[in-house]
Amino acid sequence: MGDSLLKCVEGRDDEIIEQCICDVARTVQKSLDIPLESIRIVVEEVSKNRFAVGDKLKSEV
Amino acid sequence: MGDSLLKCVEGRDDEIIEQCICDVARTVQKSLDIPLESIRIVVEEVSKNRFAVGDKLKSEV
């Protein structure tokens, strides 16, 4: 088991996200020394006006 | 309290998801012996190119 949930701000090309998923999977596989098949990666993209650092929305900066 | 967050791949009919929510709620109610009203079920559907087993995206298989 090496389940990773990655959240990032929306707006990237599919290829970027897809490559990131593969890269994280391989990193977890090496770091934890577990089979690739036991790893699951999910990416959730968040709207800029649904995410804030402190009280500053990402859509404002 | 018996909160369940269920993630599945997108693309199913609403009726399937809605029935699944009810089924899981009743299963948790029986297994944990808690009132139905204390149970919350949320389903999140994930795009096939935002989910991978190992480095294989669901959209590729």
Added chain:
Amino acid sequence: MGDSLLKCVEGRDDEIIEQCICDVARTVQKSLDIPLESIRIVVEEVSKNRFAVGDKLKSEV
């Protein structure tokens, strides 16, 4: 670190959600006495037919 993930039913105006994010950030900042910059707030909105209390979907009530 004071990361808050807030889930609510979809259908509210953006201003309501955005104000809620700011309010929660400031509340966490005061309660935990941490810098605003160390706080992250994400809001996820859930469809009424993807959320149930017990076996009653929100879309049914």
Added chain:
Amino acid sequence: MGDSLLKCVEGRDDEIIEQCICDVARTVQKSLDIPLESIRIVVEEVSKNRFAVGDKLKSEV
């Protein structure tokens, strides 16, 4: 894919939790019509003073 994260209040016997995990897995398998092997269930137990309905901690009621 049928990943379920179940949160409940701590204090139950292991057998109860373990049976619940199996029951939820089989329910999801039937409801979504997916192979058992594609399903993952995780249970997280929450302390009574780390969970509240409204502003009432579970440890107070």
Added chain:
Amino acid sequence: MGDSLLKCVEGRDDEIIEQCICDVARTVQKSLDIPLESIRIVVEEVSKNRFAVGDKLKSEV
């Protein structure tokens, strides 16, 4: 529905966490204009060596 999952670094007194839970519940109640009873707050505390900003563990800084 106004479910909030708050993660913070472990090491605070119970009273601080409990007060924070109540404060967040009331903030969400006011901001979203929903009944207190429909709100659930869970706090999860994370060890300093299980959390990093970038590649710096909280336990190192």
Added chain:
Amino acid sequence: MGDSLLKCVEGRDDEIIEQCICDVARTVQKSLDIPLESIRIVVEEVSKNRFAVGDKLKSEV
């Protein structure tokens, strides 16, 4: 923003987990081309009898 929540089975040495956190942070930084400081990694370890693939607990296999 590049928040990653990684869940794995408990029982690994701290150094393994800590190195994994750093490796994932750097992988996300490169893949998404974002500053390291905007990335947060949290690892949660799950007991073998709180996690199942299908209806088989990790503690049974």
